[in-house]
Amino acid sequence: MSRLNSLRSRFVDAPDSLGAKARARRWHWFxxxxxxxxxxxxxxxGGTVSAWLRAPVRPARVRVVNLEKPPTDLPDWVRADVADACDLPREIRAEGYDLVFSNAVIEHVGGHxxxxxxxxxxxxxxxxxxxxxxxxxxxxxxHFLFPGFxxxxxxxxxALLRRWPLVHTPTSDREAARTIVMEVELLSITEMRHYFPSSQIHYERLGGLVKSVIAMKEKAG
Structure with missing residues (x-):
């Protein structure tokens, strides 16, 4: 592992990394x-079964919807479906849920x-x-750990993605790199307020700066 790969692990992936600590704080806040x-x-x-199995919190039941095939061996409190969150099958929409959860997905779904x-x-x-x-x-x-990317x-x-070693999934292929780049569209606070007009908008900060935006509705009705 290169020194830069080790740097990514230190900041994002390792259990004691800044990223892991931020995720733990987010779960606690949730x-x-x-x-x-x-x-x-x-x-x-858009989440994963593995994230819930690692999470320090456990709902009574979780249904995970993702485009990727889930693992086959699931605990009895988790259900997983392969489906598009922007075009959910009727059987998923018809079931009753207490809460919708989504973490770092809306910026990947593709356009307004x-x-x-x-x-x-x-x-x-x-x-x-x-x-x-x-x-x-x-x-x-x-996603790419590059300032101003x-x-x-x-x-x-x-071009940067093909050479920058701090990305999660590096690739030297130009077409693959372009696709990865174009699949990520970060949102502003104004956009989140537009999509969630009746929600409370909360901010996760790092060094006093807003790092992420959370649209939250805590009470039913």
Whole structure:
């Protein structure tokens, strides 16, 4: 492992990294906001089963919806479906849920119209929700760990991605790199207020700067 790869682990991936500590704080905050979580049915749009198995919190039931195939060996409190969160099958939409959860997904769904469909699904599925996304104007782009990456032209981002070793999944292929770059569209606070007009907007900060934005609705009705 190169020194830069070790640096990514230190800041993001390792159990004692800054990223891991931030995730732990976020889980703690989430549990505080929804104190009856252990009795709730939660649908997670775009999450993973592994994240819930590692989480320090456990709802009564979790249904995970993701485009990737889930593991086959699931505990009895977790259900997983392969589906598009912007175009959910009727059987998923028809079931009742207490809370919609989504962590760092809405910036990946692809353009304004699909983000609106995603938000519409959040509002339809349950009265309460927690939708988190990295903030567009935080100085360091969180997916690629490069300062100001989100402001560069696509060609420059593509070239950087092919050479920058701090990305989660590096690739030297130009087409693959361009696709990865174009799949991430960070959101502003104004956009989050537009998609979630009746929600409370909360901020996760690092060094006094807004690092991520959370649209939250804590009470039903």
């Amino acid at each position: 549990a505080q906001r929804f104190p009856d979580l252990s009795e709730m049915s939660v649908i997670d749009l 119209l699909r983000r609106q469909l995603f938000a519409d699904a959040v509002h339809e599925l349950a009265d309460r929700h927690w939708v988190q996304t990295p903030y567009r104007y935080f100085p360091v782009e969180p 989100q402001y560069l032209p696509i060609a420059a981002r593509t």
